[in-house]
Amino acid sequence: VKKILQKILVPYEYPVVFTRSVFAPRNDDLLAAMDRLNEGRRHRVSVYVDAGAARSRRGLLRDIGTWFSARRKRLELAGPPRIVPGGEAVKSERRLLSLTRDLAAQKLCRHSFVVIVGGGAVLDAVGLAASLVHRGLRVVRVPTTALGQCDSGVGVKTAVNLAGAKNLIGTFAPPFAVINDEQFLETLPDREWSGAIAEAFKVAIIKSAPFFNELCRSAVRLKARDLRVLARVVRRCAELHLDHIRTGGDPFELGRARPLDFGHWAAHKLEMMSGFRISHGEAVAAGVALDSIYASLRGWITKPECGRVLRGLAESGCVLWYPELARRDRGGKLEILRGLEDFREHLGGELCVTYPRGIGRRHEVHEVRATLVAKAILRLKRTALSDSWKRGLRACRAVFVVDRDLRARSNVV
Numbered sequence: 001v002k003k004i005l006q007k008i009l010v011p012y013e014y015p016v017v018f019t020r021s022v023f024a025p026r027n028d029d030l031l032a033a034m035d036r037l038n039e040g041r042r043h044r045v046s047v048y049v050d051a052g053a054a055r056s057r058r059g060l061l062r063d064i065g066t067w068f069s070a071r072r073k074r075l076e077l078a079g080p081p082r083i084v085p086g087g088e089a090v091k092s093e094r095r096l097l098s099l100t101r102d103l104a105a106q107k108l109c110r111h112s113f114v115v116i117v118g119g120g121a122v123l124d125a126v127g128l129a130a131s132l133v134h135r136g137l138r139v140v141r142v143p144t145t146a147l148g149q150c151d152s153g154v155g156v157k158t159a160v161n162l163a164g165a166k167n168l169i170g171t172f173a174p175p176f177a178v179i180n181d182e183q184f185l186e187t188l189p190d191r192e193w194s195g196a197i198a199e200a201f202k203v204a205i206i207k208s209a210p211f212f213n214e215l216c217r218s219a220v221r222l223k224a225r226d227l228r229v230l231a232r233v234v235r236r237c238a239e240l241h242l243d244h245i246r247t248g249g250d251p252f253e254l255g256r257a258r259p260l261d262f263g264h265w266a267a268h269k270l271e272m273m274s275g276f277r278i279s280h281g282e283a284v285a286a287g288v289a290l291d292s293i294y295a296s297l298r299g300w301i302t303k304p305e306c307g308r309v310l311r312g313l314a315e316s317g318c319v320l321w322y323p324e325l326a327r328r329d330r331g332g333k334l335e336i337l338r339g340l341e342d343f344r345e346h347l348g349g350e351l352c353v354t355y356p357r358g359i360g361r362r363h364e365v366h367e368v369r370a371t372l373v374a375k376a377i378l379r380l381k382r383t384a385l386s387d388s389w390k391r392g393l394r395a396c397r398a399v400f401v402v403d404r405d406l407r408a409r410s411n412v413v
């Protein structure tokens, strides 16, 4: 025999449960998720909690403790819940190593559970560590940010940053289950709130015109922090992401196309350029705006369609302009364009960027014209900073406390 063709098909299955107050005494959704294989044994569980979520919801740690003690016949805590810092700071090499060591010290086996309660960054970092220990523990994600619930938390990837590069090391590691608890959305700061909206626009623009229309209609209520509207948007956005991963034919991104990364080549670069002062969701709003203008310059969407995208994002509270977008290096080159190079490198040589083609449809292109990107940046700046454009936006009556620094460089009205 000269060649044996080894072919392995591995099915993955994980429930994404929408609930409220996951650690309330009578809520058994988390237990049901962990016990979904009916293994009839007591599960060993380690819990990690995002410090930001713990800070903003008083009693969270106590509730978790009480919830587990009431189910001690079925679940055994490997130790007290661990608090980890939230946000991009946790996605470092050093943290990854300490998380891995911490997991390893808890005598977990491949069938033990790691429950991660936190934002996208904590899910990414602890999720990566958990996917490495014993080559993968069972992870149940409880995303506590809107972006986590509608995007990062329901997907199959984990990552941390390395050597100045965003998400450079990571794994494909589908979770055992995801529990989306609406109650966590109540305490989100404004900027985290609008981050999810940017991802919702992203997926709507390339996949669903009806959802895009719904987002535009709901923009003012989203900005006014109408929780019911946000919960619906989060759910629909999660559905579209799940649908894409399930039916898109490339869940582990072996091919070049990355439709869900629409607007992200600029977003990732913008995050890095700002030293992560600009959050992922904030950067995505600007990236989606920029790539929509580029798409309109290329004739892939009409000018009015592009106008609706910009208006929809701005009316729902997203900031569209950051001075970093126009920053040039010593040679006079726009620094943001380096994001395209990073993207090309990540894909392995050939560039493949997703753009809308009409609202709700998409296509992949292999060439992005630098001069047109520069033109799009100029147009975005003019629009976002123009007083007459801002006056034309529908504003909600609610009064916002926007941090001064943010207001200074924003188009928040």
Ligand SMILES: NC(=O)c1ccc[n+]([C@@H]2O[C@H](COP(=O)([O-])OP(=O)(O)OC[C@H]3O[C@@H](n4cnc5c(N)ncnc54)[C@H](O)[C@@H]3O)[C@@H](O)[C@H]2O)c1
Binding pocket: 050, 051, 052, 053, 056, 085, 086, 087, 088, 091, 118, 119, 120, 121, 122, 124, 144, 145, 146, 147, 148, 151, 152, 153, 155, 156, 157, 158, 159, 167, 184, 185, 187, 188, 189, 192, 195, 279, 280, 281
């Ligand atoms: N793995 C993936 O597929 C994927 C996809 C998209 C984004 N991401 C990653 O997700 C990260 C962004 O995640 P994010 O937008 O969820 O923000 P985040 O995780 O950076 O959290 C932002 C802040 O909110 C705090 N926080 C968390 N929950 C809270 C709550 N309920 N109330 C108040 N504060 C709370 C955190 O402590 C943190 O300070 C980025 O690192 C991005 O790269 C990963």
Ligand SMILES: [Zn+2]
Binding pocket: 151, 199, 264, 280, 284
């Ligand atoms: Zn994203």
